[in-house]
Amino acid sequence: MTTVLVCDDDDDIRSLLVAILGSVADRVVETVDGGGALRAVEEHRPDLLVTDRGLGGGIDGLEVTRRVRSMPSPRPRVLLLTGRRADEDVEDARAAGVDDFLGKPFRVPELMDRVRALLEIGPHIG
């Protein structure tokens, strides 16, 4: 059973992401901030975390990624949604351990393609 965790503090985007990702994953869990995302990763052990970069509550998407990367295996893949696309932002995302990224606003088929690819490869093991 595949599980996707969606983390975005924008209510419209989060609810829409949950709606569309429900068609490619068996289960979709949602959370609004970084702290909630970390708790949800431990509780639900998702295969994939789709997170916005800018989150309220003091823990942004990159910090969530760093902390998830230090959790015990299996660790979810991370797809970062971000409007910040300067070179150093992409570099920061890679350095934090993000598996893939997509700029906002994105095309839904592009998002679905990348979500399917990350679910296909499965979580980080080892």
Added chain:
Amino acid sequence: MDVHSLITRRAAGLSTTLHRVVRVLLIDDDETLTAPLAAALATLGHQVVVAADGAAGLGGAVDTAPEVVIVDLGLPDTDGVDLVRRIREASEVPQLVLTGATDPARRVQAFDAGADDYLRKPFRLDELDARLRALARRPGLRTGPGLIHAGDLAVDVAAKRVTRQGEEVRLTPIEWRILLALASAPGRLVSHRALLVAGWGEGYGDRETLRAHVRTLRAKIGDDAAAARYVRTEAGLGYRWIGGEEPSAARDAVAADESSAPPVDAAHAQLRHDLENALTALEVSAFVLGPAGAEAGVSEAARASALKRLPDVATRVRELVAQLLPVSPR
């Protein structure tokens, strides 16, 4: 001009001073795509040469010294995958392929042939822009005859010997073949299939085994998947040799490049962020409510919820556009 185009142009204007210029060769026969795309990329500051067919593209990949080649896989007169392969045989230039309908097999073929990244049409200009800049920034290797240096590593191809900080690294034959396949293609994505063929031969091995060998190889050469210096995982696709890249040094170089750029107004940046979110909500709403959403299996409850939210989503966009593009007094 529609609002979306206007916003894109506005964003592009803002971005011009911040973005690295990339020399791009665009290989596509469809003038209705190439003309506006070349113009839009030029607006972002990139230098674009257009080749209308495979033969011109192959020549251009060598003659015009592009930093990135964009290949439309749907060329009518040339097999796009074959063109990617022929360009790869002639040049190490990064290649980004544009794909049409969902066709994972075709995409995998393109990666096996030497493509480095992909985008599905229709794509967003800023998505293409970011990927072009990322591809153009791939690190190079310092190479000598049969010798590859990267970070702390030295790979002597002829002697089949690897040293790390002068100390010999003992690799199994399979690890050696995987390392060689990756390090021989700096900056390029090497697909799972290509690595399986390199390590085990056609028809042998599987991804899980490959993953285990890459993990061991990383440990031996002092690499960390979470903060890769040599082998970067490209989720679902394969691995990429990034050859001892020092992220902080790369950032410094970028910062130096951009040191003369004017600071972006904080309020404007916030407005852009809010607008990107609002447009994302609008884009996803359109998908959920349209035939594609039903086809993708979005539930009726989710569609009803999206429909209920739609007026608010549209209002968000309208208000933000009004702030970003105030109406001029007549």
